[in-house]
Amino acid sequence: MMRMIGGKRYYHGNNMVELEETRKFKEIVTDTFQLSGATNIGDFVPFLNYVGINRLDKRLKDLQQKRDRFLQDLVEEHRRVRRDSCSQQRSKTMIDVLLSLQETESEYYTDEIIKGLMLVMLTAGSDTSAGTMEWAMSLLLNNPEALKKGQAELDTHVGPDKLIEESDLNKLPYLQAIVKETLRICPAAPLIPAHESSEQCTIGGFRVPSGTMLLVNVWAIQNDPTLWAEPTKFKPERFLCPEGPRDGFVFMPFGFGRRGCPGEGLAMRVVSLVLGSLIQCFEWERDGEEMVDMSEGVGLTMPKARPLFAKCWPRPAMVNLLSQL
Template sequence: MLYGKFLANNYTSLVFSSYGENWRHLRRIASNEILSPGGLNGYCHMRIDKGKLMIRKLMMTSSSPVNMNSVFYELMLNVMMRMICGKRYFGVDIPEMEEGNRLREIIDETELFNSDSVIADYLPQLSWFGNRAEKRFIALQEKRDVFVQELIEQVFLSAGTDTSVATMEWSLVEDVEESDMLNHPQVLQNAQSEIDTKIGKDRLVEESDIAELPYIRWIMNETFRLYPATPLLLPHESSEDCTIEGYNVPRGTMLLVNQWAIQNDPKLWTDPERFYLERFKGLEGTNVGFKLLPFGSGRRRCPGDGLAIRVFGPTLALLIQCFDWERLSEEMVDMKKGQGFTMHKAEPLVAKCKTRPEMQHLLAQL
């Protein structure tokens, strides 16, 4: 309890704050400013650069075993650090302590509130920090640095990185019998065929192309369904005494929503344990409702859903478009789930990739 209170800065951060004026202002900053569609479009070039960097590094390891967990972590930290500080993250192949120290050095070097940084410089300029019409928040001006630090550490570096890494790793291989990317390559072949037909072989997939690639979106949705990054979502708490479905719920009761159980409920999904992409056929552009909740729902819905989709979809499509993938041996990939708040594989995914012959001429120009 004390750890949670310390982590949440006495429960005043965006993630842990109770619903009220403080939370609404923090949410508005995250959703309407930094993570709005317009705001995310402004960082599109950063995501493109990091995607190309990932492809170039994978080309150098062609046919050699690659730890995809490390690849995805480096990609996400590159994206986040570039958005926050305007600098690229240096990588993950160093001892843990040195890595943590270097991260702090990067943030310190950018001088969070100078004119050269990106998000870290933009946040203090938002109306919430300087709107004199709202006198009750003037005192918070003195705590500006604390709130900015929490948004960066909890929303961007922590929540925005760990969950996306887990989802992208699961998307490459699923524990199924009929269709999976590494254990059964038919999904990979179908996805490559779709990209080759609709995008061609003379350019790389872009964010705007995902809307025209239904097979890629099916893979994303089925990964979200079978392997939700946060199986229990974030804890909720009842603010008042209430009665739900005949049950008396006292004020202050903690509620954990079992997202995994909903998305694997045989009453809602046919053959729910099967990785079956075609279950989403015809649902493009429609709301699946509360059957699929990868980002939660309502006012506590994850504000980073737009960013997650913009990274997950193009990254998956690029890996499929540029490389052929295979297991290290004839044995099926170990699909055991690890322990923790987020659903990671127990063992990192290690696979071999080989540049597709028809893409070599294009990738040679990167």
């Protein structure tokens, strides 16, 4: 995600400066998810906010200042490179594109807007995708017949002579069904991020005052036995019908309507490509006889309580291709 945003990798460093930058970045990401998923007691007992007992507010303000400095430094670095570079062949990042738009539409593409877009991409597009892939592999290891069907589809439509590419996804409905079924059972955001009612209304007989904080329990909807047949069973086949089960607001891991997640298309492609690569290239097996633990952890997104451990080895048909990478 950071390579798309800023053209950098933050999992290693060749010198002390890069190592320090990597450390700061990882610290910011970790603190963001820890604090964003924390319960703010001040929301329930406002008095604590006034007497200074609520420490979460201070930690959130400190985090925001730290994130703002980091993102502003990244924007300024790209601004300097753009100013000093004479080459038009340099690959463009998301920041480069937004800075070029800033030159012609400065009122719409301020530094604040650019930093906001970067922050949304990082917080909503990294942990969520990684978590979804971990849940998907866990479900496949507990349902090896689905794993075999996914591999067979890849063998038929992609073959052993090349890795799966984005252009192949339209030919792989079962792979996409695996991703959708994973998002149904284990949505990355079990509660859609809070919205606020702009005016008073009545929904289902309940009066909702203006300014009410609204939370939609997507997990409960997508695992409701009155809406889904055998909701606890992993069945990608339920998403193979042409119309799909999205109508009726029963499947909405990305929210819905104009307030839905704008990164849905990117997320589906990234998760499908990575998951497809993993099952195309490797055989997978549980690390022991027991089923993979599917307990849920605590956080802003829905992590696994216990990280996934599994055995894998190259598929015989893919050894030649893998040896050339």
